Amino acid sequence: AQTVTQSQPEMSVQEAETVTLSCTYDTSESNYYLFWYKQPPSRQMILVIRQEAYKQQNATENRFSVNFQKAAKSFSLKISDSQLGDTAMYFCARYNNNDMRFGAGTRLTVKP
């Protein structure tokens, strides 16, 4: 099975500090897409950031950036200047051929 692994079930960070969430994945495809989604208590899935596998440059969206290591099949999310509103579940996902697979999630708590 082609899986997505998030090895950190829970993490916490102080407000204004930086935190990195880890994700590794498995795929036999050469072209695929990677995503980080945020799920707050409302349970609405919100796209945080996306990365196309064929692009070497790491994606960045304001305070969110990724470290994409294609050879290692690693896709970590860095949140800078953490805010209380960043508290949520974060899911890493891999998409190819109409197939989206999610990791188990990391529960992030931002402490004041």
Place this chain on the structure above:
Amino acid sequence: GAVVSQHPSWVICKSGTSVKIECRSLDFQATTMFWYRQFPKQSLMLMATSNEGSKATYEQGVEKDKFLINHASLTLSTLTVTSAHPEDSSFYICSARDPSGDYEQYFGPGTRLTVT
């Protein structure tokens, strides 16, 4: 951004009855929609892929006769839980892919089903 709606947002039904959940893409045509199930404090598990005008593709272990999926138009997919039992209680989430976009899936707000 694209919007996907789900209806109802929550539903309570009695064992043995059927319940239908609707998923609509509001501002784009979705040839493919996806249905997920999420248990408390767990990840999203793909149940089936719904393709407009054709039969849904179910994941291994998902009973297609119990979870009926219909994708009759480019903006609507429905999931019907037939003869519901308490173990079917869960949070069901749909998503839709905009074929003119960049493979991003847009998620509905989810439906909480409780079977008593």
